[in-house]
Amino acid sequence: MSRPAKALIDLEALRYNCQLANSLSPNSQTMAVVKANAYGHGAVPVAHALTDLVPAFGVACIEEAIELREAGIENPIHLLEGAFSNDEISIAAEQHFSLAVVNQEQKRANLNANPSTPLRVWICVDTGMHRLGLAPDELTSTYRELATSNNVAGDIVVATHFACADDLENDFTAIQLTRMTQAADELQVPKSFANSAGLIGWPDTRADWNRPGIMLYGSSPFSTPHPDADRLLPVMTFTSAVIALRDIQPGETVGYAATWKAERPTRIATVAIGYGDGYPLHAPSGTPVLINGQRCPMVGRVSMDMITVDVTDLPSVTIEDEVTLWGAGLSVNEIAACAGTVSYELLTRMPRRAPRVYING
Ligand SMILES: Cc1ncc(COP(=O)(O)O)c(C=O)c1O
Structure with missing residues (x-):
C-alpha cells in the first residue's frame, strides 16, 4: 500500500461549476481564472476540462500561460498582471497572450515594443482596491493612445477588480462600480468587472467578460449562505x-x-x-x-x-x-x-x- 494521502479532483464538478458561472450571466463571456496552478487543482488538466466551456483563461504570469500553451491549450490566455519585461511582450505577441495594462510604464512598454503580431490588451482601472491599475481619470487618454497604436489590435477591454465583493453588506462594491462606469462613460468598449463574488452576489457587476476563479473550484466566495453559491460542488x-x-x-x-x-x-x-x-x-x-x-x-x-x-x-x-x-x-x-x-x-x-x-x- 502506498501512502494514502491524495487530492481527488472531480472534473465533472468543475465543469458543473463553470456552467453555473456561465448560466448566471448568459450574455457574458467567462474568463476562467486558472492562476496558481488552477488554485492548486492542476492548471493543465483543469484547462483541458474547461476548454470548450470558456473562451479564455486568466493567469498571473507568463510562465503559467506558457505551461498551458505547451500543453496544447489553444484558447486565448490573459496575463492579469500584464508583462513584466519587454521579452514577455514579445512572447505574448508570438503566443497570442493578451496583456493587462496596469500602469503607465506597461502602457509605454507596449507602445514602444516591436511585437511580431499586434498585441491584445485590457486596461485595468484602480477604482478603490489600490493594488494595480490606472487612475480612473487616466482611462480615456490611455485608451486612445493604445487604440490608435499599430502595436495594438482588437477590442480593448476595460477592467477593474473589487475589494469587498465577498461581503454582501458592504456598499464599496457599488461605489467601485459607479467609479468605473463614470470613468468609462465616454468609451464604447467591452468591460470586465466581476470575480466570483461579483458574478454570484452583485448582478450589476456582470459585464461583457466575467473572471471567476474560486467558484469554479466549488468554494463559495461568501462566508454566509447564498442560494447560488450553495449550488457549487466541491472539486x-x-x-x-x-x-x-x-x-x-x-x-x-x-x-x-x-x-x-x-x-x-x-x-x-x-x-x-x-x-x-x-x-x-x-x-x-x-x-x-x-x-x-x-x-x-x-x-x-x-x-x-x-x-x-x-x-x-x-x-x-x-x-x-x-x-x-x-x-x-x-x-x-x-x-x-x-x-x-x-x-x-x-x-x-x-x-x-x-x-x-x-x-x-
Ligand atoms: C484580477 C483578478 N480577477 C479575477 C480573479 C478571480 O477571483 P475569485 O477567485 O475571487 O473569483 C482574481 C483572483 O484573485 C484576480 O486577481
Missing part, C-alpha cells in the same frame, strides 16, 4: 487514511508540545496527512475530519506528515479507513475558517506531495 476532495490506532488514559497528552490532553479514556486515530501535504498547521484541536463519512475532531498539533483524531465515539474505525480532510461532505471553507485563513490559501498552497487524482474526466 477537490483531500483524503487520506487511518494508519494507527491507540487508546490513551485521561490526563495523557497527544502530539508535539503536548497541547491536547485527554479528559476521558480516548481512542486516537493517526491519519497520514500533515502540513507537508497542505493541511493547515494552524488548524486547532476540534477541527473536523470525516472518517467513513462521520465527523470527528482532530486533536493536538498538526505534524508535517500526520494528524491525530479523537475517534472514541466511532468505535468501528479501523486502520486503512478513509479520512476526508475537506471536499465532498466537508467544505474547505469550514476548514479554512477553523484555521483562521481562507479557502484560497488552503487550495493554492497544496504542495505536489499529495498526488492529484483526476476523476469523472
Whole structure:
C-alpha cells in the first residue's frame, strides 16, 4: 500500500461549476481564472476540462500561460498582471497572450515594443482596491493612445477588480462600480468587472467578460449562505487514511508540545496527512475530519506528515479507513475558517506531495 494521502479532483464538478458561472450571466463571456496552478487543482488538466466551456483563461504570469500553451491549450490566455519585461511582450505577441495594462510604464512598454503580431490588451482601472491599475481619470487618454497604436489590435477591454465583493453588506462594491462606469462613460468598449463574488452576489457587476476563479473550484466566495453559491460542488476532495490506532488514559497528552490532553479514556486515530501535504498547521484541536463519512475532531498539533483524531465515539474505525480532510461532505471553507485563513490559501498552497487524482474526466 502506498501512502494514502491524495487530492481527488472531480472534473465533472468543475465543469458543473463553470456552467453555473456561465448560466448566471448568459450574455457574458467567462474568463476562467486558472492562476496558481488552477488554485492548486492542476492548471493543465483543469484547462483541458474547461476548454470548450470558456473562451479564455486568466493567469498571473507568463510562465503559467506558457505551461498551458505547451500543453496544447489553444484558447486565448490573459496575463492579469500584464508583462513584466519587454521579452514577455514579445512572447505574448508570438503566443497570442493578451496583456493587462496596469500602469503607465506597461502602457509605454507596449507602445514602444516591436511585437511580431499586434498585441491584445485590457486596461485595468484602480477604482478603490489600490493594488494595480490606472487612475480612473487616466482611462480615456490611455485608451486612445493604445487604440490608435499599430502595436495594438482588437477590442480593448476595460477592467477593474473589487475589494469587498465577498461581503454582501458592504456598499464599496457599488461605489467601485459607479467609479468605473463614470470613468468609462465616454468609451464604447467591452468591460470586465466581476470575480466570483461579483458574478454570484452583485448582478450589476456582470459585464461583457466575467473572471471567476474560486467558484469554479466549488468554494463559495461568501462566508454566509447564498442560494447560488450553495449550488457549487466541491472539486477537490483531500483524503487520506487511518494508519494507527491507540487508546490513551485521561490526563495523557497527544502530539508535539503536548497541547491536547485527554479528559476521558480516548481512542486516537493517526491519519497520514500533515502540513507537508497542505493541511493547515494552524488548524486547532476540534477541527473536523470525516472518517467513513462521520465527523470527528482532530486533536493536538498538526505534524508535517500526520494528524491525530479523537475517534472514541466511532468505535468501528479501523486502520486503512478513509479520512476526508475537506471536499465532498466537508467544505474547505469550514476548514479554512477553523484555521483562521481562507479557502484560497488552503487550495493554492497544496504542495505536489499529495498526488492529484483526476476523476469523472
Ligand atoms: C484580477 C483578478 N480577477 C479575477 C480573479 C478571480 O477571483 P475569485 O477567485 O475571487 O473569483 C482574481 C483572483 O484573485 C484576480 O486577481
